[in-house]
Amino acid sequence: MKKNLLMLLNIVVLFLFATTVFLMISYVYNLSPFFRGLFEGTSGGAGAGAASGGTAVGGDPEMAIFYSKLSFYIFSSIIVIQFTALFVAFRVFRGLRLSKECVELKLKKIENADIFLDLPLYIGLFGTVSSFIVMTFNPQISRLIAYSATLIGIIFSVMLRVALQFPLRQQLLDAANENKKTSGDK
Numbered sequence: 546m547k548k549n550l551l552m553l554l555n556i557v558v559l560f561l562f563a564t565t566v567f568l569m570i571s572y573v574y575n576l577s578p579f580f581r582g583l584f585e586g587t588s589g590g591a592g593a594g595a596a597s598g599g600t601a602v603g604g605d606p607e608m609a610i611f612y613s614k615l616s617f618y619i620f621s622s623i624i625v626i627q628f629t630a631l632f633v634a635f636r637v638f639r640g641l642r643l644s645k646e647c648v649e650l651k652l653k654k655i656e657n658a659d660i661f662l663d664l665p666l667y668i669g670l671f672g673t674v675s676s677f678i679v680m681t682f683n684p685q686i687s688r689l690i691a692y693s694a695t696l697i698g699i700i701f702s703v704m705l706r707v708a709l710q711f712p713l714r715q716q717l718l719d720a721a722n723e724n725k726k727t728s729g730d731k
Contacts, residue, residue, distance in 0.1 A: 559632050563625045570621045583689055584620070585613040608682075616679050616686040623672040623694045627665055631701055634661040638709040648721045655714055662705045669698020 573580050637658050641651055672694020680687035 555636060559629060562632065563629055566628050567621055567625050570624060574617055581613075581617075584617045584686055585609065612679065612682045613686065616683070616690060619672070619675050619679065620690050620693065623668065623675070623690070624697065626668050626671075627697050627701055630661070630664040630668055631705070634658075634664065634705050634709065637661050638713060642713055648717050648724060652714070652717050652721070655710065655717070659710075662702060662710055665698040665701035665705065667698075669695040672698070 574584070575581070638661075641654055641658065644651060644654075646654075673691040676687040676690035676694070678687075679690060
């Protein structure tokens with residue numbers, strides 16, 4: 546029962562966090578003409594969207610607005626999914642850190658949990674592939690999504706490895722070495 550309650554609490558916290566991130570991005574989108582222009586193709590100078598006045602879809606302003614909002618929602622979704630992956634990885638590694646299992650088993654579980662460290666890279670790749678959907682309608686916007694999704698994926702993956710995996714693994718390797726020394730002295 547306690548485990549189910551904890552899982553439900555994690556889901557609620559994750560949902561609130563994802564909603565907050567999405568609302569913050571939406572707020573900046575609505576507030577900042579520059580940020581909104583990144584998705585409308587009007588702030589990049591002589592890019593593909595700017596060359597046609599921000600209406601990269603055959604001159605139809607309504608379709609241009611639709612595709613700029615689609616781009617924004619794809620971008621926002623990728624950011625929210627990235628933060629979700631970050632949250633899940635922190636929870637998994639926290640569980641490993643707090644578990645009462647032997648050092649060797651924890652080290653094997655860290656190897657098994659390696660997928661959570663690579664997940665941001667896969668999500669970034671998903672964002673890059675998703676940007677190809679938008680590329681048909683506005684190449685400038687699709688580049689923004691592709692580059693930012695990949696960059697965020699790389700940053701999050703490296704951050705997880707440096708902040709979570711390395712210290713825990715180092716601590717466990719030191720503990721294993723101490724156990725080996727102690728058992729060797731007897």
